[in-house]
Amino acid sequence: MQRVVQLARQVAASDATILLCGxxxxxxxxxxxxxxxxxxxxxxxxxxxxxxxxxxxxxxxNYLDT
Numbered sequence: 160m161q162r163v164v165q166l167a168r169q170v171a172a173s174d175a176t177i178l179l180c181g182x183x184x185x186x187x188x189x190x191x192x193x194x195x196x197x198x199x200x201x202x203x204x205x206x207x208x209x210x211x212x213x214x215x216x217x218x219x220x221n222y223l224d225t
Contacts, residue, residue, distance in 0.1 A: 163190070171197035176223060 170177055171194045179187040188207055195205040210218055 164193075167194050168197050170194060172199070178223065 167190055177191070177194060179191055181187050188209075191207050192205065195201065208222065
């Protein structure tokens with residue numbers, strides 16, 4: 160868990176789009192909000208998207224900009 164928090168704090172400082180993957184109930188939303196809180200955009204809105212209903216292609220095109 161310490162490694163996860165360490166990495167989350169590290170990516171919080173970046174301007175990258177972050178995709179958190181994992182099973183239901185593992186704390187992805189909690190971690191997303193923590194990363195937002197630790198980052199430079201803390202005073203701006205956060206958009207957390209629950210992805211199970213979306214196809215991988217739709218996610219890639221609309222959220223990951225690749």
